[in-house]
Amino acid sequence: MPKTEADISTLPNDAILAVEALEVSFANNALTPIRAVRGVSFTIGRGETVALVGESGSGKSVTAMTVMRLTEHDGAKVTRGRILMRLKNGQVIDLVRLTEKQIEKLRGSEISIVFQDPMSSLNPVFTVGDQIAEAVIRHQGKTRSEAREIALNVLKLVRVPDAVRRLDQYPHQLSGGMRQRVMIAIALACRPSLMILDEPTTALDVTIQAQILDLVRALQNEIGMSVLFITHDMGVVAEIADRVCVMLKGEIVEAGSVHEIFATPKHPYTRALISAVPRLGSMADKDAPEKFPLVVYESASERAEV
Ligand SMILES: Nc1ncnc2c1ncn2[C@@H]1O[C@H](COP(=O)(O)OP(=O)(O)OP(=O)(O)O)[C@@H](O)[C@H]1O
Numbered sequence: 001m002p003k004t005e006a007d008i009s010t011l012p013n014d015a016i017l018a019v020e021a022l023e024v025s026f027a028n029n030a031l032t033p034i035r036a037v038r039g040v041s042f043t044i045g046r047g048e049t050v051a052l053v054g055e056s057g058s059g060k061s062v063t064a065m066t067v068m069r070l071t072e073h074d075g076a077k078v079t080r081g082r083i084l085m086r087l088k089n090g091q092v093i094d095l096v097r098l099t100e101k102q103i104e105k106l107r108g109s110e111i112s113i114v115f116q117d118p119m120s121s122l123n124p125v126f127t128v129g130d131q132i133a134e135a136v137i138r139h140q141g142k143t144r145s146e147a148r149e150i151a152l153n154v155l156k157l158v159r160v161p162d163a164v165r166r167l168d169q170y171p172h173q174l175s176g177g178m179r180q181r182v183m184i185a186i187a188l189a190c191r192p193s194l195m196i197l198d199e200p201t202t203a204l205d206v207t208i209q210a211q212i213l214d215l216v217r218a219l220q221n222e223i224g225m226s227v228l229f230i231t232h233d234m235g236v237v238a239e240i241a242d243r244v245c246v247m248l249k250g251e252i253v254e255a256g257s258v259h260e261i262f263a264t265p266k267h268p269y270t271r272a273l274i275s276a277v278p279r280l281g282s283m284a285d286k287d288a289p290e291k292f293p294l295v296v297y298e299s300a301s302e303r304a305e306v
């Protein structure tokens with residue numbers, strides 16, 4: 001479809017996405033542009049889960065939103081780099097060079113995103129069923145009754161109990177964990193080959209957080225999709241990821257398999273992140289999930305403190 005076919009030879013056969021030397025800046029009203037992403041490169045294999053981890057403001061969301069081409073609405077510009085993606089039909093394209101119309105077609109059907117706060121992503125005036133069906137009608141041209149059937153199946157897929165009744169409920173009638181399942185259902189409805197989850201469990205309590213992580217893992221086994229999972233929590237990384245990219249101030253400072261990163265972290269910032277992982281259940285007696293301890297990293301002295 002898009003006429004921006006990329007050089008296929010640069011995307012390894014088993015890869016679904018390759019972010020190459022990506023640079024993203026916000027010009028806005030600032031005198032000097034904010035360089036949010038500075039030369040980021042990573043690949044995601046078919047069926048693989050890659051975690052982007054790093055402190056607040058390190059550029060995780062901007063990287064992910066740029067894959068979806070959503071940052072330009074906020075004044076961001078891709079100043080360098082490519083984002084190669086292999087579509088379901090085997091074609092490899094550079095997402096950076098697509099027109100708005102072309103990328104719009106791929107959102108939901110090839111790549112989808114789940115955000116932290118399902119309440120602000122769900123529309124309060126439409127039922128759960130209508131919101132899932134809407135995505136299916138838009139991308140797959142199904143009739144309303146076919147779309148409702150798909151909505152029901154996808155709600156069952158994300159293990160929403162009593163799915164038939166839930167179809168006709170409104171978002172405020174669901175718990176936070178159920179709303180996040182609905183968001184995942186919407187993201188799954190058109191069977192994308194890549195799902196991006198941006199801190200999907202941060203607003204949830206620990207028990208629900210664990211259930212959602214289990215769900216993502218199970219779905220991945222069942223469907224075989226690739227996942228880009230964004231978190232600042234190394235405990236979550238250990239649970240979910242195959243590979244990890246550690247971001248600091250807009251750059252990837254270390255990347256490797258989960259095993260490598262935990263067994264032999266090389267960068268002092270990675271070491272500091274790992275040492276900040278709370279023991280399992282240590283937040284159990286807290287009223288609300290707590291932000292991770294701030295990891296102070298001083299690059300000049302190559303020293304890290306927690
Ligand atoms: N709309 C925007 N306008 C200007 N600057 C922005 C905008 N969105 C993000 N930035 C800047 O880009 C940088 C990276 O932000 P980003 O949201 O990617 O961080 P993050 O790693 O996702 O952090 P968090 O863990 O808090 O979500 C930050 O310096 C941020 O201030």
Ligand SMILES: [Mg+2]
Nearest residue numbers: 060061062198
């Ligand atoms: Mg973010």
